[in-house]
Amino acid sequence: MPAQALFTSFLPLQLKTMASLRNGLNCGRLIRPHLQPKSITTFASSQSKLKDVTESAEGDNSREKPEPSAQDTSQKMVRAQYIDKKSLVWDKRYKSVEDVPEMLPYQTIVQARNRFRIRANLVMIGLTVMAALAMVYTGKERARAGDTVEKRTLERHRQLRAQKAEEDRVAQAAATSADK
Known part of the structure; x- marks a missing residue:
């Protein structure tokens, strides 16, 4: 079988595989479930849902606040740990x-916690800048005194050779003495 015939017979299979990957399927197995539809709704069921929504909207003109769901994190109460209490005091709440x-x-x-994290990061940035400036200052002082890395290295090598x-x-x- 010539190479051209092999390529043409393989091409449709490759395209089919690429299309199935784009759709989230790989050889019949689901590899990306978040891209697949969750449920199939029929026209009749969607019409009944639409009818229920319009009836409830027409009959109820009062605007009530919806009850918070269990998933709503802004209403969830949690026990504060000691570090959380300290960060709230440092935040002046x-x-x-x-x-x-x-x-x-x-x-x-x-x-x-986020404000505490930001402040801690800013403190670390400040300390890093101060340490860098201190290293520059001490390096310049040593250079003025004639103490360089090259001189230190040569002295160390002299000591090692000795x-x-x-x-x-x-x-x-x-x-x-062992031979004698």
Whole structure:
């Protein structure tokens, strides 16, 4: 079979596979379930839902607030930990740790944690800049004094060579005394 015939027979299969990947299917298995439809609604069921919605809208003109759902995180109350209480005091929402209630809205704690995180990051940035400036200053002072990295390296190598020569001399003396 020539190469051209192999390519043309393989091409439709490849295109079909690529199309199934685009649709979220791979050889009959679902690989991206969030892209697939959750349920199939028929025209009759969608019409009945639409009818229910229009009837409730026509009969009820009062605007009531919907009840918060269990998924609504702004209404969820959580127990504040000690660090959360401290961050609320540092954020100046309360005067002291004792004033902070035991249960707080989730959103309040999240905001306090975020502000604390931002402030901690800003402090770390400031300390890093100060440390960098200190290193520049000490480096310039050492350069003025004539102390450079090159001189330190050469001195260290001189010491290592001297140490190695001393070790060789001791090893050679031990070898000659063992031969006698």
